[in-house]
Amino acid sequence: MKLLIIADIEGVAGVCCREQTVSGNAEYQMARQLMVEEVNAVVEGAVRTGISEITVIDSHGPMINLPIDNLSPQAKLVQGKPRALGMIDGIQFADYDALMMVGAHSAAGEYGVLAHTINSRAFLKVEVNGQVMGEVDLYSSLAAEFGVPLLMVSGDDHLKAHVAEAFPESEYVQVKKARGAYAAESLPVSIAKELLSAAARQSLLKRHQPKTAFCLESPYRLTVSSISQAQSDLYALVPGVERVSPNQVSYEAGSFKDLVTLLNSLSAMSASVP
Ligand SMILES: [Zn+2]
Structure with a gap:
């Protein structure tokens, strides 16, 4: 069984403002560490199911956020851009069985911490067949075309409500509650990691069929x-x-x-x- 993990930063517990998402800021160093810790928790939960191969895709901004020296030795890391399929590039090169999205966020135009779709300076809103779509919808629908189901997503409470509607079979880990676009109430890091690890394991055990959003x-x-x-x-x-x-x-x-x-x-x- 091969697992693909897309790692973003805006939906990580402890991240709520722009300074934390852009390199060069002191706050960013802490945020990228929190990001890799959440990814490692997911990897750890997946490994407990006996999974054979895990690939983590760094998918935020310039896509070089995850410090490889702190990443679990159980996972390979894809970094850098531009890449052919953007956040999910790599899915075309191997027969993956499952997709998880860690640190995800709401779509542009929707409520949620640091909500945007692909590029906040390019798109005010993205719709497909009349449905507002964010990165979770777009990339997991693309994954479905490769026969890969979205098993788990993590982020804030607003994204949770959206995922429940668009991908009702997927597990969701809420690691924070939005208090505004740039404000959040986060779980303690240790609790968030426990929940992520447990959900990753659980979602692999009850793997479902791939589906496009809605x-x-x-x-x-x-x-x-x-x-x-x-x-x-x-x-x-x-x-x-x-x-x-x-x-x-x-x-x-x-x-x-x-x-x-x-x-x-x-x-x-x-x-x-x-
Ligand atoms: Zn991002």
């Missing part, structure tokens, strides 16, 4: 709301992307692989307009 079916109509009108001007230059309104573009994708690849391309492009 059980959506192809074709997928992607609607992207940009931060500025100029960004939509730019996004509409991509062949196949249609202009819908001053701050919106739309695209029809046959797969989440295409849809996510387009979003990551738009995200990279967005930096070129003010």
